[in-house]
Amino acid sequence: MNLAELLTIPASMFPDQEMLRFEGRGTSYAGLCERVARTAGALRALGVLAGDRVAALEINTPAMIEALYATAGLGAAFVPLNYRARADELAHLLGVAAPRVLLVGDRYLDTVRELGAARAEGPQLATLEHPAEGVPHLPALAEQSAPVFPAEVADEDLAVLMFTSGTTAAAKAVMLAHADLVAFVFNTTEPADGSDRGAVLLAAPLHHIAGLTAALAATFAGRRIVLLRQFEAEAWLHLVETERVTHAFLVPTMLKRVLDSPHFAAPNLASLQVLSYGAAPMPLPVIRRAIEVFPPAVQFINAFGQTETTSTVAVLGPEDHRLEGAPEEVERKLRRLASIGRPLPDVELRILDDQSRALPPGQVGEIAIRTERLMRGYYGQEAATRATVQDGWLRTRDLGWMDEDGYVYLAGRASDLIIRGGENIAPQEVEAVLASHPAVEEAAVIGLPDEEWGEQVAAVVVRRPGVEVSAEALVEHCRQRLASFKRPQAVVFADALPRNALGKLLRQELREQASRQPPAISHQRSGQS
Amino acid sequence: MANQLGKRYVCEVCGTETLCTRAGEGTVHCCGKEMQLKQPKPLPSAD
Numbered sequence: 313m314n315l316a317e318l319l320t321i322p323a324s325m326f327p328d329q330e331m332l333r334f335e336g337r338g339t340s341y342a343g344l345c346e347r348v349a350r351t352a353g354a355l356r357a358l359g360v361l362a363g364d365r366v367a368a369l370e371i372n373t374p375a376m377i378e379a380l381y382a383t384a385g386l387g388a389a390f391v392p393l394n395y396r397a398r399a400d401e402l403a404h405l406l407g408v409a410a411p412r413v414l415l416v417g418d419r420y421l422d423t424v425r426e427l428g429a430a431r432a433e434g435p436q437l438a439t440l441e442h443p444a445e446g447v448p449h450l451p452a453l454a455e456q457s458a459p460v461f462p463a464e465v466a467d468e469d470l471a472v473l474m475f476t477s478g479t480t481a482a483a484k485a486v487m488l489a490h491a492d493l494v495a496f497v498f499n500t501t502e503p504a505d506g507s508d509r510g511a512v513l514l515a516a517p518l519h520h521i522a523g524l525t526a527a528l529a530a531t532f533a534g535r536r537i538v539l540l541r542q543f544e545a546e547a548w549l550h551l552v553e554t555e556r557v558t559h560a561f562l563v564p565t566m567l568k569r570v571l572d573s574p575h576f577a578a579p580n581l582a583s584l585q586v587l588s589y590g591a592a593p594m595p596l597p598v599i600r601r602a603i604e605v606f607p608p609a610v611q612f613i614n615a616f617g618q619t620e621t622t623s624t625v626a627v628l629g630p631e632d633h634r635l636e637g638a639p640e641e642v643e644r645k646l647r648r649l650a651s652i653g654r655p656l657p658d659v660e661l662r663i664l665d666d667q668s669r670a671l672p673p674g675q676v677g678e679i680a681i682r683t684e685r686l687m688r689g690y691y692g693q694e695a696a697t698r699a700t701v702q703d704g705w706l707r708t709r710d711l712g713w714m715d716e717d718g719y720v721y722l723a724g725r726a727s728d729l730i731i732r733g734g735e736n737i738a739p740q741e742v743e744a745v746l747a748s749h750p751a752v753e754e755a756a757v758i759g760l761p762d763e764e765w766g767e768q769v770a771a772v773v774v775r776r777p778g779v780e781v782s783a784e785a786l787v788e789h790c791r792q793r794l795a796s797f798k799r800p801q802a803v804v805f806a807d808a809l810p811r812n813a814l815g816k817l818l819r820q821e822l823r824e825q826a827s828r829q830p831p832a833i834s835h836q837r838s839g840q841s
Numbered sequence: 842m843a844n845q846l847g848k849r850y851v852c853e854v855c856g857t858e859t860l861c862t863r864a865g866e867g868t869v870h871c872c873g874k875e876m877q878l879k880q881p882k883p884l885p886s887a888d
Contacts, residue, residue: 321860321862322847324862325846325847325863327860502881503847503848503849503860505846505847505848506846506847534847639884675850
């Protein structure tokens with residue numbers, strides 16, 4: 313099935329239903345289908361054939377949605393590029409993807425021209441917004457083109473080439489086939505049936521897997537897509553209110569900005585039903601505050617996924633975000649807020665040891681994933697593909713463990729692991745226990761050099777405002793809940809934890825800080841095991 | 842019960858699923874049995 317049929321199927325059922333909303337203007341299914349078909353005709357006129365690639369460099373606009381479906385409809389692969397890429401990065405991405413056509417938004421045209429991408433051997437340029445001298449204008453070309461409808465494709469044909477953010481190496485291009493993206497949508501979304509499915513606010517960029525799959529899922533579900541050019545907290549809040557938005561996805565940094573905005577007012581967010589988050593670990597204080605201040609009806613979902621797995625593979629659902637019940641229940645749920653939840657029904661998730669054997673609950677190993685929507689590989693990088701996908705399992709290089717109830721916890725990258733006297737300790741496990749203490753705002757756990765044990769477990773703790781707690785009390789809290797070798801031997805109090813712009817904890821900086829500051833408590837080492 | 846627009850039907854024998862894009866009076870059959878209405882998923886969409 314062609315990815316573009318995620319649009320044409322609901323459009324055939326509900327042609328007049330509004331499905332896209334951008335800066336006050338609405339487009340129906342039929343209207344979008346018409347524009348997509350003509351855009352496909354325009355791309356064909358520019359020389360795009362099945363098997364080609366069409367790259368696009370633009371913020372979230374209707375033209376991007378049209379280009380996505382038009383490209384897939386032709387049997388070519390859509391390559392959404394990160395619009396924050398610097399010129400040299402862009403040159404690398406274009407070199408890898410080798411697109412037939414590069415679609416460009418107004419603000420990126422000069423950069424692309426400077427790159428020399430318009431050279432004879434480079435991609436054919438076309439503008440997505442306004443006409444520019446010497447460059448074809450895609451909307452104008454589409455006006456003159458006969459419509460082209462979705463082509464038959466094989467399941468394994470490439471639909472999207474998406475660059476990973478590349479935390480371990482230079483960005484790699486993940487190959488996602490029509491069947492992968494269709495499987496994600498079919499397995500997680502109810503088809504449009506004419507009932508009111510609300511509106512999703514699309515603030516994540518389309519070059520991010522969460523943004524792209526949210527657009528596909530909403531199209532198929534009959535959920536109106538409200539497009540936001542680029543995230544900005546005030547605009548986000550304004551759109552939720554005025555467009556009666558029911559669903560939204562935010563990365564942690566965006567959620568924090570929404571919470572910090574002087575325009576935040578819960579009564580204006582009464583339409584919100586589902587707020588999902590992901591893409592980076594969520595700092596506990598941020599999600600805790602969100603649960604407190606958003607309208608009580610809002611269902612929070614932590615969606616964990618990767619580009620390589622066609623988006624979400626595990627979710628921590630709304631029930632796990634309701635911090636209600638007896639004190640033990642609340643404490644259990646607070647610990648679970650550090651979890652990425654449980655695997656979706658179409659996902660198998662295992663924790664593997666270094667011999668690729670599955671580990672039992674509670675033990676830290678590498679997270680491996682198998683699903684029918686696993687990527688087809690890294691484009692042009694067969695060795696990297698072979699190293700990542702082994703016997704049908706994606707080796708994520710993320711460490712994690714699973715609890716007795718099947719909840720999965722991330723334990724960082726291999727380099728974050730603390731090794732004390734030969735025992736592996738995942739800092740995140742100890743952090744989750746510390747964070748479940750009512751006086752703790754957030755906590756980070758690191759390994760510090762230790763003559764006897766190799767490393768000792770040290771905790772850096774931020775206390776909740778106005779609440780006092782001693783280091784001894786926190787160690788005792790851990791002693792009751794963790795194996796003895798995992799409990800912190802040193803506790804340092806701090807005003808805040810160092811994080812990068814995405815909200816990711818900067819552990820190296822913490823290690824440096826903690827080694828400079830004398831701990832509030834340092835336990836005797838003798839007698840511990 | 843007649844087929845309903847936008848609903849999925851599943852064959853309990855072979856697992857085939859169909860999506861009804863135009864409703865009529867009839868019912869769909871597979872493997873000699875009437876296909877069953879697929880129940881919605883318990884979780885809201887993650888995205």
